[in-house]
Amino acid sequence: MARPTYETRQSDTLAWLASAHVASETALRGLEGAEREVLRRHIEKLIDRCACRADRIARRGSSIADVTSTDWSSREIYDLHQNPRGKGMGARNRRYAHTVMAYFWTEYAQEEAAPSDLIHVTCTGYASPSAAQRMVARRGWGGRTRITHAYHMGCYAAVPALRMARGFVLADDTAQEADARVDVVHTELCSLHLDPSTHTPEQFVVQSLFADGFIRYSLSAATEEPSFEVLALAETIVPDSADAMTWVMTDWGMQMTLSRDVPTRIAGALGTFVARLYDKAGLDPATYFAQTVFAVHPGGPKIIDEVGRLLELREDQIAASRGVLFDFGNMSSATLPHIWMRVLEDPAAPRGTPVVSLAFGPGLTICGSIFRKR
């Protein structure tokens, strides 16, 4: 994993968010002093009521300095006096490409061996060639490394990436190579896609949760330790929920919508889904459930609570999920791999520990996997 350049305490990001929304509305409607104070109190109340509090997220990371100051005229994307929504899709995407190129370059600087496949996962910026392609070309790996873009799937995308990677490892021409290695790289720059001009409760939920995250891991047929063995993968789409969560392109960036009832909708499908995962893995829940660690994508604090309550989990079974949310926020598709890393490094989870991952995104899609720690 790599941390974004700027890490800000949640209490500070919430104060910044309030100022950003006030500045945006002021620019749009030309508010005077008194009106502005009324608006500020309204927005602070909304944040108090809807935003994710500092006792659930301690800090969030961002790749832009914007969140560190309210001097709007000097902000790179959120120059809110001039652009009340922040700059347009083009500027945000250029910044994305620049940051992600730097990350790939650094991430692979010490890497001597070219991977056979590189899967680049993101839902927050798209350029072609991608930073993955540019890095591979510059390193002279273009003849060996196949590149796959796993884009625009949302928070659950680590599981489709595993599914692709497993297929690449199994496919003949990769498997023939003794050193076949599929790298998966997540680069999520959620902080580029805020909209300070929309003051709905939903937007304060979204804008107080998401953060930037960067992480890389590899899949291969090798069995070195410590690692995870992938036992089973599963995916399902919850019926009649297509509009409960959306992620679409607009002129100014990517826009998220989120219904209040997403945790309830997911909870309704979860019992069956988890049973199916154990079944696919050939593990009897009666034996293995109590020792399983749950890597639950922390869409927000409520979803972890809900999953824990529904599956009757002990607090230690979801501690890694809560910990990653607390330390870094919701880093979209990069979040689950951060939890995996924590479980892998945790001496309290011994060899043989089953790890059930659960992630959620537009569809509503529920994605899951079972690993065994080795």
Place this chain on the structure above:
Amino acid sequence: MARPTYETRQSDTLAWLASAHVASETALRGLEGAEREVLRRHIEKLIDRCACRADRIARRGSSIADVTSTDWSSREIYDLHQNPRGKGMGARNRRYAHTVMAYFWTEYAQEEAAPSDLIHVTCTGYASPSAAQRMVARRGWGGRTRITHAYHMGCYAAVPALRMARGFVLADDTAQEADARVDVVHTELCSLHLDPSTHTPEQFVVQSLFADGFIRYSLSAATEEPSFEVLALAETIVPDSADAMTWVMTDWGMQMTLSRDVPTRIAGALGTFVARLYDKAGLDPATYFAQTVFAVHPGGPKIIDEVGRLLELREDQIAASRGVLFDFGNMSSATLPHIWMRVLEDPAAPRGTPVVSLAFGPGLTICGSIFRKR
């Protein structure tokens, strides 16, 4: 395959393009009658010199009525008096989502069996949930069909899609199902991403080539006829060519840049690449080359000419590629599958015919495959 709603003769699309560029510049700079005439002659000259002529592309398809009239005030996206570049990314992407939803709905209306996987391939619009996810949810297939977004890879994306699909077929839990079937669906709406405000030679090349296309095919372990057996896949990135072709997001839509020397750069790497394909497939070129049909992605007429010349192909070996370009234009990632369909239906290509596919895109990436017709 399905055809877009509007099909326009190339001579008419070129005339429309000239008018669109003049209207855009007129709106931007407030040109008067005489200046406008000078500009029109300049643009017509550029089109004459750079655009793809009607003897290489007969017709192009579009999903919007815009190209059928120069009454700019009533155009859906290219209301050029008001928006000299056309409407923004949001409007284009909404139109994309609407059209692609209708296509998926119709395409699967008669389909009774849910695929085990559905790979949605595009580089011209991204919404989450995608039309693929919405269709699967509405059909009640959410518990069975896994969905993968293969987005933003460009014209060569059919080959990564084959690579993913092959992995899914090989992966345990899919292979166990007797009726495992991976559907690949391409929906490309290139006509949504024109920029009539940029009058460079490069833009006239791009804007006179691309078109909309929709096509679906399936991969499975079955061996029914007629079909193709996938013998080998290969990919490579040409060194030092990352900026020769780009496809990036802007405020107004997706922007393509294209160097003049792309065909030369590709040609330089092609001999080795094709030899590697035959080698991976275990086919001796001395025996098989002369009977091979070449499915060459028609980036433009020049690339087919170049590949034909370089590999010393007979005209009948690349006739299907020329034919698809002539009939439909360059439909980005949907183009190669249209050529495959033509070869599959062509009685002049008997059972056993090797089919080498070659496609090109940002990276510069060269993707290829060898099939055998059965």
